[in-house]
Amino acid sequence: MTERTLTASRAHSDRRAFALVGLAAVVWVIAWSQLQPLADLLSYRVLSLDPESHLGSSVNFFLYDVPKILLLLSGMIFLITLLRTFVTTEQTRRWLGGRREGVGNVLASLLGVITPFCSCSAVPLFIGFVESGIPLGVTFSFLITAPMVNEVALVMLFGMFGWQIAGLYLISGLTLAIVAGIVIGRLNMERYVEDFVYQVRVGSGQVLENRLTWTERFEQALESTREIVGKVWPYVIVGIAIGAGIHGFVPEDAMVDIMGKTAWWSVPAAVVLGVPMYSNAAGVIPIVSALMDKGATLGTVLAFMMSVVALSLPEMVILRRVLKLRLIGAYIVILTVGIVATGYLFNLVM
Amino acid sequence: MLTVKILGSGCPNCKRLKAEAKAALDAITPDLEYRLVEVTDYADIMAYGVMSTPALVINERLLSAGRIPRREQIAEWALKLNAD
Numbered sequence: 001m002t003e004r005t006l007t008a009s010r011a012h013s014d015r016r017a018f019a020l021v022g023l024a025a026v027v028w029v030i031a032w033s034q035l036q037p038l039a040d041l042l043s044y045r046v047l048s049l050d051p052e053s054h055l056g057s058s059v060n061f062f063l064y065d066v067p068k069i070l071l072l073l074s075g076m077i078f079l080i081t082l083l084r085t086f087v088t089t090e091q092t093r094r095w096l097g098g099r100r101e102g103v104g105n106v107l108a109s110l111l112g113v114i115t116p117f118c119s120c121s122a123v124p125l126f127i128g129f130v131e132s133g134i135p136l137g138v139t140f141s142f143l144i145t146a147p148m149v150n151e152v153a154l155v156m157l158f159g160m161f162g163w164q165i166a167g168l169y170l171i172s173g174l175t176l177a178i179v180a181g182i183v184i185g186r187l188n189m190e191r192y193v194e195d196f197v198y199q200v201r202v203g204s205g206q207v208l209e210n211r212l213t214w215t216e217r218f219e220q221a222l223e224s225t226r227e228i229v230g231k232v233w234p235y236v237i238v239g240i241a242i243g244a245g246i247h248g249f250v251p252e253d254a255m256v257d258i259m260g261k262t263a264w265w266s267v268p269a270a271v272v273l274g275v276p277m278y279s280n281a282a283g284v285i286p287i288v289s290a291l292m293d294k295g296a297t298l299g300t301v302l303a304f305m306m307s308v309v310a311l312s313l314p315e316m317v318i319l320r321r322v323l324k325l326r327l328i329g330a331y332i333v334i335l336t337v338g339i340v341a342t343g344y345l346f347n348l349v350m
Numbered sequence: 351m352l353t354v355k356i357l358g359s360g361c362p363n364c365k366r367l368k369a370e371a372k373a374a375l376d377a378i379t380p381d382l383e384y385r386l387v388e389v390t391d392y393a394d395i396m397a398y399g400v401m402s403t404p405a406l407v408i409n410e411r412l413l414s415a416g417r418i419p420r421r422e423q424i425a426e427w428a429l430k431l432n433a434d
Contacts, residue, residue, distance in 0.1 A: 089402040089416060116416065120361035121402040123392055128401035174375070200393045274381055 006272040013215040039064035062244040072159040104138035109177040112145030137185020144177035153231035192327035267343035274307025303343030352384040358404035367404040375422035
């Protein structure tokens, strides 16, 4: 590659990129409309299964749901990543600078949802926020929503339960983050941040080449979609297979005793169960949906999900580099209490 | 000679950025002399004002953070900074 060929190719890129993306969108819509017909065709005609039988309805459910979730995931992750290319961590830091408790927590929680976040960035991000004078509690509000209210969880909830449930997860995640952030802020635990964090001199990072071209944005969206769907699809298949099995074979109300409203210990149990399970949202949700079908209540199930995603050991290990044990302990306790409370609340209200 | 730094704590994305950078630099003609350095210490990373890794720094200029730029883009930057 020489300098001349590089600048020339840039000019053609954007228009071509838009054309390709447009084409992909059309293909996506067509595939989406053919999901049920195709599933019916495969299960009832090609495989000659009886629609009334357990096996028939399970297989049909599986053949419909797997491509549906995969399509939904690819489409929405592409769009969300695309939107996120317009938001950077550095910008978020600027928006949050100088905000106090309350407003700061709300803003941080919201920003946590839309700012792209990878757990390897947790440490530099934390240091950067603290260094710019963003209060500890506000920083934590951000750190709670960032991994928990992530696009995969929301998309899957939306795809399997509808927008109301997805919305509820979003709102309870935000509320949890805001309240937990305020509580942590009030505890005045600044001294439990590792000392080196306060000694780090954060450079200005001004010289950042910014203006991404559309082609670059599309490429990042594509790359992100490939990466996430590539990581997640086995879980989706297994999760839906299990869900399909339960859907077709487990008798109604089998789960009520264990996860239903009457068992008061079901929420804490669900949370405890979720802790050692570090999974991504994809694997858990299909199972969770089938369980709900069979009588587990919304609160218990939400608590389980949040516990799996938010109380994650790998992330705690990463945060240990910047937080002393007592602060991590407080963080875990507050989150757990919050999740359990959310679980009970939804069980009562729903 | 170009000093190319990859800022990151060693997660998969950081490794990918390193691979992409290497591929981009090696593909340049005429041959470009460069030195590839991995910066993993947080204090050093933050000195560049970076909060999202992986990040790319060439000859002390911060070029991207939190993403993996295209090879052509990396090559473009390398050529421009080499000429400086």
